[in-house]
């Protein structure tokens with residue numbers, strides 16, 4: 001919460017129904033209620049199709065809810081804005097531009113002065129461990145490094161909120177661990193509010209202040225788990241939380257008759 005008690009983001013009874021030609025209306029999200037505090041790191045965790053991306057895009061202002069509304073700092077979200085940066089799994093860098101020119105691109109669009117763009121780009125490349133790579137071309141970088149460029153690009157616009165949709169899903173296991181570590185460092189340094197979509201239980205446990213578990217048919221919030229550094233440092237607590245979350249997910253993923261109920 002801010003000093004005034006207003007959450008950074010407030011998702012209020014949000015629902016989304018898609019009109020489909022073949023199957024009629026499809027209820028993708030139902031009655032989503034979620035407040036996210038200033039500087040909080042919240043993960044959305046759930047099986048494919050439970051509406052994680054739809055919810056993130058509604059918060060980004062890229063889609064409109066069918067019901068309810070989203071507030072940022074108490075004001076309704078009506079479209080995309082520079083206060084909310086989105087990082088997707090497919091990071092869409094321009095291959096013909098250098099690393100620095102990629103990071104500068106959104107600032108160019110926002111007509112930020114050249115000297116400021118350069119300083120901010122270099123500063124954010126340093127933050128993601130890519131100083132020394134500013135003048136390289138995108139195709140000279142590994143996938144993990146490219147995702148860090150995308151992260152620097154999002155951060156360099158100085159958004160207040162980072163919305164990340166499975167940003168590390170394309171990375172190999174080792175790179176993914178390193179990207180996660182870097183995001184933790186970045187969050188500590190910048191204290192941005194982060195909403196992070198993942199379908200990895202361990203990733204959510206490693207990164208989050210709170211884990212929002214979602215279920216399907218219709219997409220909805222099933223349970224919310226707060227955690228902190230202290231809980232993370234106790235292997236027993238982590239194992240217990242992992243077990244609890246997996247049990248919930250199993251119930252969501254498997255038909256009811258296949259789930260043991262003990």
Ligand SMILES: Nc1ncnc2c1ncn2[C@@H]1O[C@H](COP(=O)(O)OP(=O)(O)O)[C@@H](O)[C@H]1O
Pocket residue numbers: 018019020026028046047048049050051052053054055219
């Ligand atoms: N534009 C659309 N039209 C119809 N159905 C959609 C559309 N976008 C998403 N869906 C459906 O809504 C559900 C949620 O999608 P999505 O938010 O992408 O889920 P997730 O990111 O959790 O995998 C899925 O069943 C998906 O097929």
Ligand SMILES: [Mg+2]
Pocket residue numbers: 052053054165
């Ligand atoms: Mg998705």
